[in-house]
Amino acid sequence: MTAGLDDLVMHGRVVICCGTGGVGKTTTAAVIALEGARRGRNACVVTIDPARRLADALGLEHLTNDPCEIDPALWSKAGVGDGVVAGGRLSAMMLDTKSTFDLLVTRNASSPEQAKRILDNAFYRNVSGALGGTQEYMAMEKLHELYDEGEFDLIVVDTPPTRHALDFLDAPKRLTRLLDNRIFRLLMMPTRAYLRVASVAVQTFLRTVARVVGSEVIEDVVAFFRAFEGMEDGFRERAQVVGDLLVDPATAFVLVSSPRRDAMEEATFFARRLAEAGQSVRALIVNRVHPAFGDETPAGLRAAAAALRGGEPDVQPAAARLAVLYDNLADFREIALLEREHVEAVREHVGRDTTLACVPYLAHDVHDFTTLHEVGRLLFDTVSAR
């Protein structure tokens, strides 16, 4: 059932973990990268916002925007005898949106002066923090950079915790839409005569906006767009190239979900959007799935509980205890059946070729290499086979 995942860590080049917030994306990304390294690959996991203990385990207590290799002595100990292949390497990094953006500006600027004008601009300083989609886009930009450099043979990317998994796909467009904004494009060319009429309208408009937010703000924006002049095409091309990597056959999307209906609905939407973009979901990983607890029907179990109570007020203790056990089992059978129904429904949407892996509801948090490897044992065939 999980052969596809084994293939992914053995031969995949870029793995993007998507899903709504709170479903275990970051952990899943770390598990996949760790398993790649264990099998001898040079793997790197790019995380966005890991929980503190996982960040510590990955050596990410200091934010750097470049991958840091993790001492193999730390991770190769996890599950020794579980077939660690020599030569594997594991690196991790936490995305720094601002540095990534700064580098992008510096590379695209026609001169160091232009880069400086932009980097010093107050409006620009807000872009990386305040413009929706920037973090998503920079995650992709970083991914592309790592991919181009070719140092790693497996790059696993976590995606930002958006409520909607598919925001990720729209991210590059949001930035170019900002740059394409008609009103502000007009501003960049205020001296051309044929635009003078438009400029008057634009000026009126801006004066009104300035009344609301203050004129300094507008001055910063105008200065930014002027400073940016000549760079839009470079940016647009770059966004196109980065966007192309998303639909490249080398890129595999792993959809992470929980078996709840809302998460499953999002997963279905996401699969559909990916399909429209010409990509498919390589694997669907459903976390926090309850065990099946046998195969009896909840109704039958509830009937057994009712029969034991017999409708009498003073039931003997043994029968009362047994009735409670039947009701409890019925509760868990209900949840198990509904979860499986949801998983099956998503499976229909993502396509039957998609690898499906269900990770049970775990008793402990996953925040070190031992526990990451435990999840790996549940996801990868060859690990559990040894």
Added chain:
Amino acid sequence: MEVAEFCSTSRVVIVAGKGGVGKTTVTAALAITAARAGKSVLVVEVEGKSGLPSMFGTPALGYDEIDLEPGIRARFLTPDAALIDYLVSHGMKRISKRLAASGALDVVATAVPGMKDILVLGKVKSLEEQRVADLLIVDAPAAGHAVTFLLSARGLLDAVRVGPIRKQAQDVCDLISDPKRCQVLLVTLAEETPVSEVVDTAFAIEDRAGVALGPVIVNGCFPPLPVAVSANVSAVMNDAHAAGRFVSDREAEDLAHAAGFIEERQALQRVQVERLRARLPLPQIELPFVFEPDITRDQLGTLADAFARGIEQL
């Protein structure tokens, strides 16, 4: 505390927490609890698509209010629509459509970080001032964002020195820092990472945004079984024998497995609830785990019962 008193503590309640902890469910359960206490409730959704309509079995939410059920209304509040409202009410109707349609809001919002949050919270403030309902419940954006969301007003006061937006930010600051007008309920799960994160969020919100925190809602707690049972196969077999019921080996295993599962979960949750108590000096309200991945109106009723019990024990 009486439920009615709790629901009159503040006119605005912001429900916040990390993704996946059940904010919307808690929002819905609180709405029902307040409505049962005779309060008129307006639920405000600010992000993404809402799970509320499917819980209440109503059509999707829009910018206009809809009735979820008697006493409970709900609506969306998006920055774009809030901006248009703002401009129209400030005599700038003419440019309002253009600002939104041209995408200039993105530019302005980027120029003024926190602008979108201020527009949304500013609208919440004006709804509060108009007394559109006894209780306004805001289903806040997911965690990390919740801190930013609440800090936006203060940040904006530093960034913008003049103009109506500064006034708006000041008004929002006044609203969220007045415990009689606004409080924040943080939602978490009794698990390690969610507990650690809710502690960090609580301190960040209280210290930096100056917002009053209500009780922490610990969602998804496995309720104790109504009688003590032993989660092992031989105990199940003994009880079956004593009760005169035939139980197969496999069935006994399933019964013991399910009982053992819930006991183990409860024990783990107790540890985390205690950890939360030790690290965060706020009262807690526990809501039970719902044995169904899809929350229905019936289950919301059960959650509202538990909410009311939790309030009474405060």
